[in-house]
Amino acid sequence: ETGVTQSPTHLIKTRGQQVTLRCSSQSGHNTVSWYQQALGQGPQFIFQYYREEENGRGNFPPRFSGLQFPNYSSELNVNALELDDSALYLCASSFIAGGPNEQFFGPGTRLTVL
Amino acid sequence: QKEVEQDPGPLSVPEGAIVSLNCTYSNSAFQYFMWYRQYSRKGPELLMYTYSSGNKEDGRFTAQVDKSSKYISLFIRDSQPSDSATYLCAMSANSGGYNKLIFGAGTRLAVHP
Numbered sequence: 067e068t069g070v071t072q073s074p075t076h077l078i079k080t081r082g083q084q085v086t087l088r089c090s091s092q093s094g095h096n097t098v099s100w101y102q103q104a105l106g107q108g109p110q111f112i113f114q115y116y117r118e119e120e121n122g123r124g125n126f127p128p129r130f131s132g133l134q135f136p137n138y139s140s141e142l143n144v145n146a147l148e149l150d151d152s153a154l155y156l157c158a159s160s161f162i163a164g165g166p167n168e169q170f171f172g173p174g175t176r177l178t179v180l
Numbered sequence: 181q182k183e184v185e186q187d188p189g190p191l192s193v194p195e196g197a198i199v200s201l202n203c204t205y206s207n208s209a210f211q212y213f214m215w216y217r218q219y220s221r222k223g224p225e226l227l228m229y230t231y232s233s234g235n236k237e238d239g240r241f242t243a244q245v246d247k248s249s250k251y252i253s254l255f256i257r258d259s260q261p262s263d264s265a266t267y268l269c270a271m272s273a274n275s276g277g278y279n280k281l282i283f284g285a286g287t288r289l290a291v292h293p
Contacts, residue, residue, distance in 0.1 A: 070223075072223075099280070099281075101281075106188070106285070106286075107285055107286075108184075108186075108268050108270075108283030108284050108285050108286050109224070109268075109281070109283050110283070111280035111281060111282070114278045114279075114280065116278070121278045122278030122279075122280055124280060156223055156224070158281075160279075167212075167279050168214075168226055168229050169214075169226070169279075169281060170226060171216075171223040171224045171225070171226075172223050173222055173223045174222070174223045176221070
């Protein structure tokens with residue numbers, strides 16, 4: 067069974083640029099959630115994708131957007147990067163979107179915005 | 181006030197000690213309760229998953245949920261240096277067909293030989 071994978075591992079961007087982060091879900095999982103974890107804090111929910119559509123969103127501006135593909139992999143796109151976007155971005159996959167579901171996390175992508 | 185409160189520590193204990201980690205929460209709609217372990221610069225690893233109130237045991241780990249007090253705990257018996265990590269509590273409610281996890285800030289644990 068393959069776990070959740072993310073790429074790239076690290077990324078350095080400058081303010082105003084755009085970034086795309088990628089996630090492959092665990093085998094058999096059809097739901098992907100994205101979280102942002104600032105240093106010393108717990109992860110914060112950005113949004114969730116199920117059946118290629120966003121079906122839930124946290125308190126993040128529209129410049130955070132995503133995609134889910136037919137193979138359940140996903141992308142997180144962030145436009146007009148700000149210094150505060152520097153964080154560890156985590157992808158989590160689960161078997162179903164609602165109800166009881168265990169979410170399994172990938173290793174994360176560490177984004178630094180200069 | 182945050183929805184989930186967790187003491188950030190750090191908590192330092194000798195090897196073999198019993199460790200108690202706790203979280204409190206304010207949202208009575210939470211039904212699912214989780215504990216994750218996160219090593220430095222890694223993603224969170226799911227340790228325990230509990231639905232509603234009660235206890236759950238898995239090896240050296242015991243999770244307790246008291247919904248009446250809005251309080252959850254994780255106990256680690258016979259702690260090992262390899263248990264040194266940040267422990268995150270997380271909770272969710274079944275809301276509109278999706279589950280977002282609400283995390284505490286995490287407690288840093290150091291187990292010294």
